[in-house]
Every structure is written in structure tokens, then in C-alpha cells.
Amino acid sequence: MSDALSHELTAAVTGTADQAPPPSTLGLAGEQLSPEEAAYARASKADATVAAYRADWREFCDWCTREGHSPAPAPPAAVSGYLATLARAGAKVSTMSRRMAAIRFFHSVQDLPDPTSPARVTTVWEGIRRTHGAPPEQARPLMPPQLFDLVAATATVRAFRSRPPEPDLAGARDRAMLLVGFFSALRCSELCALTVDNVLPHERGRTLVIASSKTNQRGEQTELVVLPFASHPDACPVRALDTWLELSGITEGPVLRRVSTGNRVAAAPLHRGSVNRRITDLAARAGHGEHGYSPHSLRAGFVTWAHLRGASDREIAAQTRHRSLASVGTYVRVETAWLANAATNMGL
Template sequence: MTDPAPTGVPGAELLAPQVDLPLTEQEAAYVAAARSANTRRGYASDWREFSGWCARHGHEALPAAPEALSGYITELAGAGAKVGTISRRLSSIRFVHVMRDLPDPTDARRVTAVWEGIRRTHGAPPVQARPLMPPDLDDVVDACPTTRSYATRPGEDDLAGLRDRALLLVGFFSALRRSELAALTVADVADHPRGRVLSIPRSKTNPYGTEPELVVLPHAHRAARCPVTALRTWLDAAGITEGPVLRKVTRGNRVTDRPLHPESVNEIVQRAVARADIGPGPWSAHSLRAGHVTYAHQRGASDRAIAHQTRHRSLATVGAYIRIDNAWEDNSAALLAGL
């Protein structure tokens, strides 16, 4: 049997189907496109970790025996790995076996019994990003530098600071995911009398692009907090007329052609929060999306209106963002506090 060409990700050859005849170049490209680059990297990383563990403990990784897999997840749980981490590792191991037309080792009774016990023993709610919303968001935006001063030459716009302001305000008002912010291009931004309309070609809930997803970016009453103004200011200062919207800026204050990586979006939000010193998190790029949902709810928006912007398919998912705020609504303990 012959494998298709690697996709550029270490260990990627294991993420493609094993076939009797070689795949054509176009077929291999479609196979690679079936999973996002982040997903492929995650699968490959998990598989390297599992296969390394097998080598150290005298087990075959492919195909994996039930006792190898149950021993592996038992060791992970004993070392303090989160249930979500172990679940992701199991998914990666399952995927590699499916691509080899091998039985799924995660279905073995020994593995499912141990896994159920791990979940019951170590299961806990995932750590949620703290919502970033006014007034904290105002402080974070204000802490972004707008100009750079030099001893030997005139000052100039601080391009990284202008980009960060645009990222924060666009991220909050649009409620985009970090991958969507990183992938946003000038062609995706359309003018509208009330602001801008963002077209999202692909998303977590629309991976095949079969349904158009539109997100609105409204003019805000305060210019200093207007996402449209912040976006226009950044694009004009950076001289960006096409291609990626959010780009890397060099230490020498020069804009590159390279778009931000989704993880860079995360780091920019964390650095911006640290500059404002607004308190403990956890903070991440997801704090902007969570902040949109929570703040909109506090301002009286319905779950359906929020889901229209966030593109959540389930209103229950929207409710999960605002459960802490909801806990105080129409609550008997809150009423008793007034006695």
C-alpha cells in the first residue's frame, strides 16, 4: 500500500488514508483540505506523544492494543492531565487508526471502562475565558499605544498599537473567533450605511462554506470605541488595501504582508490586558467573544439576537456563556438578601 504525499505537518503521512494505489496530487490536496491546518497539527502532535509513550513501554502504537491504550490514558490521568486533553488524545488515536482502515482501539471494552472511570473521577467543567467587556474593555483599549516617540527622528503612528485597538474592538463587536479574525481579508469587509458587513467564508459551524455567514460591524456613538473607526484608522495607517486585515508588525514599526496566526491573536489580547492591569483572568482571544455575549445579554439582547451575530446554532450554547449572569436573575436567594 502507498501513502499520499505528506502535507507539510510532521507526522502528516499518518493523517492521510492508506490506499492501494497512489493518490494523485489533486486528490492528496483534497485530503489535506479535509481538516484544518490546526487540526492536522494537533492530531500529529498527539500521535507523536502516544507513539513515543508506546515505544518507551514496549507497545506497538499501530495498531494499538487495548491494554496499551488503557495504560496510556491511566498514566495521563494520574499525571493530572485534564479530561478534555485525554479526550482529544483519544480522538487523534482513533483518527490515525481509521485512516489506516484499522479497528478503532478506543471502542475496546477495556478502554471504554477505564475512560468512563476517568471521566467520573477527574471530570470538571472546562476553564472558561473571562469575558472582556466594558468598562474593562475601555481600559484595555486606552492602554494600547497610538504613537511612537524617537530621540533622533519625528514621532509616528504606533502601528502595533493601532492594530491591537482594531483587533480588540472588531473582535468584541463582531464576536468572531480568533481563527476568523486571523483569516479576515479586506475583500471580506463591505461598506454599509450603518457600518461594515463582514463575510466569513468558513467557520467552525460552516466548514464547507455551504451557507453564507454575515457578521455586522456597527458604527458606535463614541468614536474612541467605534470598531469601524478603529479598523479604518489601522488600515489607513498601515497602507493596507488588499489581503489580510490583521498583520504582523515588526519591532521597527513596519507592517508585513503576513497575517496573524490565531495563536498570535490570543497573545495580543493577553498582552493588551496585561498593559491595562485590570485583574486576573483567565484572559484569551475568546474573552472578546464571551464579552460580546455577556454584555449584550446584560443590555437586554435576546439569546436569538445574540446567536444571530455569533452564529451559534444552539441557543443553549449561547446560554452557557451567560450562566453566571443568569444565576442572579429571578433568584430566591437574591430576594432574601434584601430582608
């Protein structure tokens, strides 16, 4: 690959030319990406993934500079030494795995050999995993009654000095965010990406069409999620969603959006950081701030609550779209370990 093509491809995918790795000198000279090719190159990775890779690559380059290694092409000693440094500093195995993925990615866009595949690296990596491996941290499930405490903590009326009181749009949005997020069991990225066109009417509620997901990144399969009516109006995700859309006047585009301090709806959708702040603030307001709820707590809460209500793993996976039933089980083990367990019925 030529210097120009390597630099442009990396810049197209990462969104910046300044942070591109040292270009390769392999391949044809003078070839460049067209605007159309550059657009497809950028679409090859999710924005969040690219942002994480960019930060990881920058750190690896800084480490290589300090240690006297070339970051691209990186010798096996650089990768294994970098992993050992991270492990010594207490980095999580999941973090180191992502750093390796970033290194592979930036080498692949330059048509350079994968520096994480030599035996030196794989042996060190396996040793790190065996020595420092630990179960992944799981989000604390947010489910009834705590969920409804957060819903009740949302604001309903906004008072102003210069105009009459109005329905609090941020509060209406937050109620929709919490209830739709819980009942749909969507991942946070999917919830933020939901558009009006993705919400289809149904006699029993709404059907959500998920264009792409973590396990369906290319959208090759249509994924459907049900959003049912709930018997209690204050706990109904459909009613909360319809109320938010009506009050906000949203008829197209993103469903969950930012709301200004002046109680006006913006065009920009919420992102994970925004959802995290809203859940954190509402949890504190509801008196549950110590639990450390996160955006993933809604999905984890659905799985745990459904299991406690007697749903099978297969029924839960039909909503969460987990491909492995074992993955469903990881959500509920801590919360349900004391239920229906032979150790609690020993009679001793």
C-alpha cells in the same frame, strides 16, 4: 492501503513524512497521491487541528514504545492503558478526548480499525469521564469598562531617532483587533482569517462574511456577522478598522497583520498566539493583568455584555452563530447568577 499510499496520505495531511505512523500493509500496492490529491488531503483538517493531532500522536507513540505496544494498529489494551495513565497524571477530560481523536485520525488515514471503539476502551473512558469530568474552563469575559481600558492603553504615536514621529501601526491594529473582536464576537481563528474581501460596506456599518467556521468548516453556508457603528468614536469598531486599514495601506489579503519593530506592516497575518500576547500585554498595561484575559475573552465578553443589556439568547446567537441556545447560556451563568435570582429576594 499500500505502504507508499499510507505513508504519503499521512504525510500530506500532517505536513511531514518523518512523523507518519507505521504504515499499513492493506490494500493496493504502488499507489500514490497526486499533488492535487495531496493538497486536498492537507485541506481536510484545519492547520491548528493537524498540529494538535501531530503532537498528540507523537506522545502516544512514545508511550507505546515505553510500554511495549504497537501504536498502529493499536490494541485496545494500549488505548485504555494510555487513558488510565493520562487520568492518573491529572490530564483534563478534554485533553484526553483530543488524544483519542488523534489516535482515531491516524488509524483512519491508514485504513486501520478504530482502536478507541472496543468495549474495553469505551468502558474505561466512560469511567474516567464520570470520575474526573468537570465543567470546561471558561474565558474571563472582556467587556466594558475593562475593554475600553485596554483600548486606551494602545499606543498612538511611534517616536524614532532617525525620522519624524509616525502613527503607531501596532497600536492602530490593536484597537481594531479589540473592538472588532468584541463587537463581531468572532472566534479568534475567524478574526485572524478575516480578509479585506470579507468586509462589505453597509449604511449602518460593515458586514463581515465568514467563509468557514468551527460549525461550518466546509463553508457550505454563508455566515454573516454585523459590525455596527458605535456612537462614541473611541469605542467604534468601524472607525478603528477603517483607521487601521488606511494607516497600514492594506487593500487586500489579511486584515490583521504583524507589525515590525520599525513600524512596518508585514504580509503575514496575526495568529492566536500573537493575539494572546497582545491582549495579555495590554491588560497588564491597563492594570487588569490579574484577570487572565485570553483571545476568547472578547467573544465571551460580547455574549455577557449583550445579555446584561437585555438581549435575548436568540438575538445573541444571531451574532455569535451558536447553533444551540444552551451554549449561549454557558457564557453568562457565572457573571449573571446573582441577577434576577429568587434566592436574593427572600426577605430573610
